[in-house]
Amino acid sequence: MSELQTADIHLIQRIIPHRYPFLLVDKVVDIDGYQSARGIKNVTMNEPHFQGHFPSNPIMPGVTIVEAMAQTAAVMVGTALEMADKNMLVYFMAIDKCKFRRMVVPGDVVEMKLETLRGKPGGKVWKFGGVATVDGEMACEVEFTAMMDLPKE
DSSP: OOOOEEHHHHHHHHHOOOOOTTOSSSSEEEEEETEEEEEEOOOOTTTTGGTTOOSSSSSOOOHHHHHHHHHHHHHHHHHHHOOTTTEEEEEEEEEEEEOOSOOOTTTOEEEEEEEEEEEEOOEEEEEEEEEEEEEEEEEEEEEEEEEEEOOOO
């Protein structure tokens, strides 16, 4: 078995183009090739969506939780395929079986476990499944399909 990899914020920014206020994953750990990985998102009150969602009761929007999971998957694949500094883009094609089970609020640490359900190196269309938890309690589960726009060599 090969050693699991980690992507810190610097490597994440070399793989995916997202930046503040839409970079939603802080670290990706336990990267097992393009098979699975675990993303970490530290939720803080400083995030811009909390100004309006909701001013007196800040709750992380569900769509941003799903986006954080997608960014984790993109970093996983980008790390495995050595896409740092190669301008890889990833686009949603479908979001399926999405369920929210717990609110995510400032101060929470969201742990996102992602696995590849379908996809292979060189392929454009990938499918992922994931679960996001806070303190071991499920916040979201989802399956999504994405297109990897890989740069031409």
